[in-house]
Amino acid sequence: MEISTIKTQAFSDQRPGTSGLRKKVTIFQAPHYLENFVQSIFDTRTDLKGGTLVLGGDGRHYNRQAIQTIIRMAAANGVARVIVGQGGLLSTPAASCIIRKYRTNGGIILSASHNPGGPDGDFGIKFNTPNGGPAPEGVTEAIYARTREIGEYRTLTSGAIDLDTIGMLSLGNTRVEIIDPVADYAALMEALFDFGRIRQLFDAGLFRMRFDAMHAITGPYAKHILEEMLGAEPGTVINGIPREDFGGGHPDPNLVHAHEVVALTSGRKAVDFAAASDGDGDRNMILGRDFFVTPSDSLAVIAANAHHIKGYAGGISGVARSMPTSQAVDRVAEMLGIDCYETPTGWKFFGNLLDANRITLCGEESFGTGSNHVREKDGLWAVLFWLNLLAVRKQSVKEIVQEHWRRFGRNFYTRYDYEGIDTEAANGLITRLQERLADLPGSSLDSYTVDYADSFAYTDPVDGSVSENQGIRIGFTDGSRIVYRLSGTGTEGATLRVYLEAYEPDREKQGRKTAEVMKPLVGIATGLAEIESRTGRREPTVIT
Numbered sequence: 001m002e003i004s005t006i007k008t009q010a011f012s013d014q015r016p017g018t019s020g021l022r023k024k025v026t027i028f029q030a031p032h033y034l035e036n037f038v039q040s041i042f043d044t045r046t047d048l049k050g051g052t053l054v055l056g057g058d059g060r061h062y063n064r065q066a067i068q069t070i071i072r073m074a075a076a077n078g079v080a081r082v083i084v085g086q087g088g089l090l091s092t093p094a095a096s097c098i099i100r101k102y103r104t105n106g107g108i109i110l111s112a113s114h115n116p117g118g119p120d121g122d123f124g125i126k127f128n129t130p131n132g133g134p135a136p137e138g139v140t141e142a143i144y145a146r147t148r149e150i151g152e153y154r155t156l157t158s159g160a161i162d163l164d165t166i167g168m169l170s171l172g173n174t175r176v177e178i179i180d181p182v183a184d185y186a187a188l189m190e191a192l193f194d195f196g197r198i199r200q201l202f203d204a205g206l207f208r209m210r211f212d213a214m215h216a217i218t219g220p221y222a223k224h225i226l227e228e229m230l231g232a233e234p235g236t237v238i239n240g241i242p243r244e245d246f247g248g249g250h251p252d253p254n255l256v257h258a259h260e261v262v263a264l265t266s267g268r269k270a271v272d273f274a275a276a277s278d279g280d281g282d283r284n285m286i287l288g289r290d291f292f293v294t295p296s297d298s299l300a301v302i303a304a305n306a307h308h309i310k311g312y313a314g315g316i317s318g319v320a321r322s323m324p325t326s327q328a329v330d331r332v333a334e335m336l337g338i339d340c341y342e343t344p345t346g347w348k349f350f351g352n353l354l355d356a357n358r359i360t361l362c363g364e365e366s367f368g369t370g371s372n373h374v375r376e377k378d379g380l381w382a383v384l385f386w387l388n389l390l391a392v393r394k395q396s397v398k399e400i401v402q403e404h405w406r407r408f409g410r411n412f413y414t415r416y417d418y419e420g421i422d423t424e425a426a427n428g429l430i431t432r433l434q435e436r437l438a439d440l441p442g443s444s445l446d447s448y449t450v451d452y453a454d455s456f457a458y459t460d461p462v463d464g465s466v467s468e469n470q471g472i473r474i475g476f477t478d479g480s481r482i483v484y485r486l487s488g489t490g491t492e493g494a495t496l497r498v499y500l501e502a503y504e505p506d507r508e509k510q511g512r513k514t515a516e517v518m519k520p521l522v523g524i525a526t527g528l529a530e531i532e533s534r535t536g537r538r539e540p541t542v543i544t
């Protein structure tokens, strides 16, 4: 086997976004595109030479080819050991778990998360640091800088290796270990949750649930944990076989894209509990009978009930939420007397807080919840947390959430997404809003008075790094909020996200419909940003 050095030319568009580099599959298939980015990782993460790399992906189209390419390049770059999930598969939280457990030098995860897959779909790649978390901005910027100047990459001339048989093989001086992608993760879940108690819930035969894996990576994980370890009835996991094109669907666990499982929560045969996860297994949606738990509420309920759960019974050190996430968890933190951090969108911003033990739990409105057990958000973890809670509290999902609202007040919440809009129009809209910020405080919009208006900037309290322009916040004197930001994960044009929140302490009014409560705020938000005239869109693409 020979190491060859291949001449290449830099690409100008390899700057990682909110969560790694995400592009159309066809872009990644262009000659040298993937290789340039991977070599830039090896060039900047020099401790990988002689070290251990974890490698796996969500199984989408091009996953297998990319895994082979990266293994060959790892061998040519002197990586001593590569740990790969069987079939090239690893869910994002499982990858994080394995990176940490085996004290490795980091991992490469192949995923475009909730974005559609298939030959015309999306692909993605990101590097996770030895703490198991997505690389912070300092690291991704260094990788990006390298991609701008790269002139060659190293690879090995060798045939494809067998990714499907668990075991060990050698490629030059590199040891490649093909491991069971589920085992380490399942063991970690068993350590955190009371599996005996959850098993009793299913054993009684009175409790039924469905988990929608959306033809994506969590199928094998959910089947093993829910059906085999916890004794949920066969068929509990639906769409459980990972497909390269996710069955043609959009593996995003929200009310729109996971409608199949949502439908199972109403009607005469409704199940008691349902959930879904996304392409790479880090997102989650939680449902009760005829009841949807917003991700922001889910985080707040989890924080308020952590003491019921084995892995968190010793107490939680603090909590964090991304800026656009509702302030429901802030109220729980206040009651518990612990710190609550507001970070920019992107799981990478939680890493330092978790490592420094300033927080135990964190979450985002974008269907992400997690804890210090790994350094990624974790879909199945959230589902198991809820299952454990249902088993302990012996109440329904709806009762638990409504009781929470009565105690802390309800943060009504909704998000409008305008997908695939013209990039220039989107930038113009944000710039115009920025120009108006200084004049807004004290002004009246409809029946609301603006309390503050700013462009969110974050100073990491652990390493002092500063991230500016992380979204526009407009807060009103009654606690309501409008937030605008442009997505950092889309691959076509720009996506404008508008996040709306209204606080309701009055128990009598907590049962109102979200759409009705939000109507005035929607009017203000669309008018203020001149959305229709600037983007040509009267309606959002998705409302969650």
Ligand code: G16
Pocket (backbone or CB within 6 Å): 018, 019, 112, 113, 114, 282, 283, 345, 346, 347, 348, 364, 366, 368, 486, 487, 488, 489, 490, 497
């Ligand atoms: C990623 C990030 C999340 C973020 C989400 C949406 O999730 O890890 O922190 O909330 O994207 O980001 P944006 O609003 O910029 O599109 P995932 O599940 O796509 O990796």
